[in-house]
Amino acid sequence: GENVEQHPSTLSVQEGDSAVIKCTYSDSASNYFPWYKQELGKRPQLIIDIRSNVGEKKDQRIAVTLNKTAKHFSLHITETQPEDSAVYFCAAGDSSYKLIFGSGTRLLVRP
């Protein structure tokens, strides 16, 4: 079955710097790659997603890249702000129901 690995498990950056979180997946049938942000005590919320027919997607300070050949995808946050501090989960899914999640990255943005 699908396996998603996420690195790093914790990431600390200075406010204004960039943050990059990387995920790899094992199932070549996966074609949907969402990223969720979970703030302390709150629900996971989708921040950006990418499908396998594109290599990159941007939304303001957030971007995601996908390398299908290497089976990895990354989340890039530029100009980080303290409110970006949270746990970020990547996931991989296909046309079936199942989303397999990575183990999460705890991002701390230091003011």
Add this chain to the structure above:
Amino acid sequence: DAMVIQNPRYQVTQFGKPVTLSCSQTLNHNVMYWYQQKSSQAPKLLFHYYDKDFNNEADTPDNFQSRRPNTSFCFLDIRSPGLGDAAMYLCATSRRQGNTEAFFGQGTRLTVV
């Protein structure tokens, strides 16, 4: 304006005492999921409903059951909770199966004493 609502937020139950967690949605989504999330781990899918069709993950223990009496509600029943079942339980919905955003509830944190 919460769209996926889980009750209660915190649940303490005794070892072996049946417990039910509930989830409701206002999105009219076809698919509802239950995930188990232990500390510092990824959410793990227990089962999901596509409309009334129940789909159990192969490695979900028999101790866990689910009911979906209508589109809006879904319940997670733990028949005999053990200490290892202490976790955050997340309910999620999506409009269709696969390739689409899942909307999560805030979760129920279950403690087993």
